[in-house]
Amino acid sequence: MAHFNGMVFHTQIASIMEVLANAAVAEICKLVDDDYAVFRLEITQSQKENRALRRKLQLLELKVARERVLSSRPSSVKILDRYRGIARGEGHLTGGHRSFVKLAGHNTWRDDQPITVDEGSGTSTQHVIVIESADAEAAGPGVKQERTEGEDPRHSTDIQTRAAAGVAPPVATEELSTASTLQSRTRCSIKEASGTPNAILKSETVTETQRLLHTGSDHISDPERLELGPLGCPAPGSEYILHGNPSPRTVHSHLDSGDVLETGNDPSCSYSTAMDPGNMPLGLETQTDLSTGDWNQYSSSVYSEGCQDKKGEVIVVDEVKVEGDAPPTWNVDETHLGEGHSQGRDFLDYRESLETNIATHSPLHTLRDREPVSMLMGPSDSHGRVLFHQVFNSNDRARAQAQGEGATSGSSKEKRFLCMFCSKGFSCPQKVEIHQRVHTGVKPFSCTQCHMRFAQACNLKRHQRVHTGVKPFSCTQCHMRFSHSSSLKRHQTVHTGEKSYSCPQCEKRFSHQHQLKMHLKVHMGERQFVCTQEVLREEPPPDTPAEKTFHSIT
């Protein structure tokens, strides 16, 4: 009996324990749910705060960048400041995008209008850059293609055509209101505003294509007239300038209105007319027949009548389809990248969407069929910042190269195809397309195993050895293996004793660049080292091998 009572007791205990356990579980679940909700709320709030702070930071950087631009801008050439928008993302970018407009001495960029930064509201307004030519105006009615980026970067692809003469200079102060007005429009419309039959912009058929960048007139940007959107910008991601004398004038235009309309209405197609790197891929997107992916057709068909005319005017802003002989004039707008633009997204988020958009819509997307790339990978903010740094550091480099050799295109093989950003010449359109990714930041090749993205397929392929561990390059004199062929070559200096880096101040030589750098710091002192570097930058040494190696470290 006692045993029976004990069993009952134990049974009751067990049932009580079970009930208690269930209650505890329920309580825990409830607490977890509550905490989760609170946590989510906190995350949301933190994200909002982060966006606000980042926007403030971008605006401050923009101001700094603008001050830099104003302080360092050469008097002879006005900079196309439509790239100023980049500075929102990175304050130090002005040097990079300046390369975009270095092209010709005759070019004068009209940049009379200030950037308006409303820090309180987070609204930034960038005004129109007028790129036009005096003779274009003199020649008669031209076409102005202007662009305004409204608050919604996904819109603003209107095109207006006007007679160049008789269009009153715009009032910059109207821009903000205009931008807001534009927001509600369907921006992908094409307008004829000139009343000049010869100045009709057409989207499908072309009797004559003119890609112009005209400069030097007194045009003032007009936000109200600037409704070109991505089409009106210099097609950053996709164009190149054909250097030389293109004979045929039948051109496939990238201004495929159908595509534009599609993309313009597509919520996924985020446009920014500010020349931020995120925007640039846009050109790539909008200028290409996305439905066909006929990127190469587009690329090979684009040329610039005005890319290098008799007067040495080199810059092409965009391609316009014009009927008639009147040379069009162009106004290229800056953008409004502000509160409205953000619509809850900050700049980086916005840029990210652009990249993703490119990844999904660009003709480069077709490369997925051949390459192990993941086009849908969206970069994180941090990655985006890295991307920006890469873009503009590279941009500086490209500019330097272009200044040294680009426009001259004096290589053995004719380099007819010019980068529209830095005017560097290339022998074929694909090279230009790849090169322009330096400026646009387009990196269509993504590693499937990590976040890395690449502008060149071969670099992705090389990178993937990091994951596979494949090291196909082995040293013949030791057991070292390398994934980089250049790493092997560099390694072999260990065996050969080769010291290709020589100190210009003494006779010491080093096998590695880093050694020379360290040596220079000790040898000259940090400050003197810096001064020497500056001198070397200004006066590059002769191209002897030893000096060449040193030159490379400057």
Added chain:
DNA sequence: CTGGGGAGGGGGCCC
């Protein structure tokens, strides 16, 4: 020194 990314050039293949 090594690892590894950025970017340009050359050459082969195909249409």
Added chain:
DNA sequence: CGGGCCCCCTCCCCA
């Protein structure tokens, strides 16, 4: 035969 396309090599640079 020329151009487009692709791959590879190479140099440079930074961590």
